[in-house]
Amino acid sequence: MFTNKRLIPIFIVVFVDILGFSLILPLLPYYATSFNASGSTTGLLVASYSVFQFLAAPLLGSLSDRFGRRPILIYSQIGSFIGFLILGSAIHLPMPLLWLFVARIIDGISGGNLTIAQAYISDVTDPKDRAKAYGLVIGVSFGLGFLMGPAMGGFLSRFGYDVPAYVAAGISFMSIMASTFLLPETHHQPDETRKFGIQSYTRVFEYLRMPTLRPWLSVYFFFALPFALYVSMFALFADRQLKYTAEQAGYFLAFVGLLGILWQGGAIGPMVKFFGERKSMIIGLACSSIGLTYLAFVDDWLKLGIVAIFFSFGNSIARPTLTSLITQIAPPHRRGEVLGATTSLDSFGRIIAPIVGGYLIDFHPGWLGWLGGALFLLAFLIAITNQIDEQVTQGVHP
Numbered sequence: 001m002f003t004n005k006r007l008i009p010i011f012i013v014v015f016v017d018i019l020g021f022s023l024i025l026p027l028l029p030y031y032a033t034s035f036n037a038s039g040s041t042t043g044l045l046v047a048s049y050s051v052f053q054f055l056a057a058p059l060l061g062s063l064s065d066r067f068g069r070r071p072i073l074i075y076s077q078i079g080s081f082i083g084f085l086i087l088g089s090a091i092h093l094p095m096p097l098l099w100l101f102v103a104r105i106i107d108g109i110s111g112g113n114l115t116i117a118q119a120y121i122s123d124v125t126d127p128k129d130r131a132k133a134y135g136l137v138i139g140v141s142f143g144l145g146f147l148m149g150p151a152m153g154g155f156l157s158r159f160g161y162d163v164p165a166y167v168a169a170g171i172s173f174m175s176i177m178a179s180t181f182l183l184p185e186t187h188h189q190p191d192e193t194r195k196f197g198i199q200s201y202t203r204v205f206e207y208l209r210m211p212t213l214r215p216w217l218s219v220y221f222f223f224a225l226p227f228a229l230y231v232s233m234f235a236l237f238a239d240r241q242l243k244y245t246a247e248q249a250g251y252f253l254a255f256v257g258l259l260g261i262l263w264q265g266g267a268i269g270p271m272v273k274f275f276g277e278r279k280s281m282i283i284g285l286a287c288s289s290i291g292l293t294y295l296a297f298v299d300d301w302l303k304l305g306i307v308a309i310f311f312s313f314g315n316s317i318a319r320p321t322l323t324s325l326i327t328q329i330a331p332p333h334r335r336g337e338v339l340g341a342t343t344s345l346d347s348f349g350r351i352i353a354p355i356v357g358g359y360l361i362d363f364h365p366g367w368l369g370w371l372g373g374a375l376f377l378l379a380f381l382i383a384i385t386n387q388i389d390e391q392v393t394q395g396v397h398p
Contacts (some may be wrong), residue, residue, distance in 0.1 A: 006124040007137055009182040013175055014117045015141040017077065020084065020171035022149025023156075024164050026235050026253055030246045031087075031161040035097045043354040046232050048101055050350035052108030057347060061115045061340020065333065069120045070185045077179060079110020081172040088165030103165075108347075114138070115343040119336040122327045130327060132269050134320035139264035143316070146257030154250025207341050212329050215386040220322055220342050222379035223285065225349035226292055226372035227315060232350060233357035233368055241298065241365040256308050263316035277321045278383070284318030285380040287311075293373025296366035314376075 024031075032042045064072040083106040090099035118138065125133045153164040207213045238244035238252065271280045291310025298304050323342070330338035360367040 006184075007121065007133060009178070009184070010117055010120050010124075011137045011141060013073070013077075013178050013183055014114070014137055015144055016171055016175040016178060017080070017113050017117075018141050018145030019149050020080065020168040020175065022145045022253075022257075023153040023168045023171065024084070024087065025153070025231070026150050026250045027153050027157055027161055027164055027246060029235055030157070031165075032097065032100060034161060035100070037097055040358065041097070043358045045097075045100055045104060046354040047351045049104040049108040049111065050228075050347040052105050053111035054344050054347035054351060056109050056111060057115050057343035058337065058340040060110075061119065061336040061338075061343070064116045064119055065336040068185050069116050069123065069336075070179065070183055073113060073116045073120070073183070074176060074179045076110045076113045076116065077172060077176045080107050080113070081169055081176060083107030083110075084165050084169035084172055088162045088169060091160070091162045111343075111347075115340045116336070118323060118327070118339045118342075122335050122339075127324075127328050130324040132272060132320075134323050135264045135268040135316070138323070139268065139316055139320050140261055143257050143260030143262075143264055147254050147261060148257070150250035150253035150257070154247035154254075157246055157250075207338060213326070213338070215382055216322065216326050216329060217341065217345065219281075219285075219379045219382050219386075220326065221345040221349065222375050222382065223288070223318060223322065224342075224346045225353060226288070226375040228346070228349040228353035229357050229368060229372045229375075230292060230295075230311070232354040233361060236358070236361055237295075237365050237368055240361055242301075242304070252304065252308070255305075256312050259308055259312035260316050263313050264320075267313070268317055268320060271317060272321065277325055281318050281321040281325065282380060282383050284314045284316070284321065285376055285383060286314070288314030288318060289373045289376035289380055290314075291373075292376055293369055295369030295372065297369070 028046060029042050032045050037045065060072055060076065083103045086099055086103035086106065090096040090103065093099050118134070121133050121137055122130060152167070156164040156167060208217055234253065235244075235246065235249045238249045244252070268280070271283070275283065287310050291307050291312075291314055294303070294310065295307050298307060323339075326338060326342060327335050356371075357368060360371060
């Protein structure tokens, strides 16, 4: 599976990290509701993690460029571990809803795990192999994590909503151990003179103004926003539209994870070889748009399965190819920071999505599909109307 053996340690780290995250993701709204949280408060709780991740990710990416990938990744994982512990303990503390917010905020502040993992992969792969590497490490990790995590979380919720949080903390601790003992440093010439601070945030907007990066960061945002809309609001959609329980919603997300594994393991390599990265990404965006738009018509499990097939295929192809293109366009010594910018765009999407999605579902659940499909379509249109400078992807930067 891994011809590049240097990818194995980071795969283990990313998989364990995503498993812990996905285990509590579909249960968080139900956990908050058990403390009598309103719908709007629950939306703010879901968004709070992403607000602070949005603020922290560029700084963490910049720090990884300065001090190396490994120490910053371990710091991020320790934050997740503490956040999960507090999440599980909230039920035993006064003002439990407040502690849920504290837990998610701590996890968000340290939420640079994926950014640094992407930078790590870019350090150890050649540009021509990078899309496949992202597919294997990030894509398969997401697929396996979202196959096992939601199903585990749904089952464990039978014993109380705090139990999945404690299990996630244990999994996060395993991730820390994997990073400490298995993960070598790859950024061997860190820029220790590198300044950081407010520049780490303003550079996000600088990159958005760069002609080479602007269209692809725009594509990334309009890809990330509907994806966040789907992930953050699916449990509520399933409850309102299909009358699913939390456990049933978790099992469906596990099914989507299984499909993701199949696409990442078998489709992305041949597609990139045959079509190239840009065309593969465009195909992925088109399928994502079709799949999420069809969500507007779902009223039974069979139609939901059609959504899962198109959506999982599109996401599995579009995300790694788009990320690979962005790393090739970014200057090598700024990859961590540029990937931090993509994580911030991801987080910004996850801030907006639960708030907007909650209102949409209150109005009519089908609008979740219409808006999500339209946003994927916008990403598709930006992608097909912009070309990529071949000199840049070959490593020649102005």
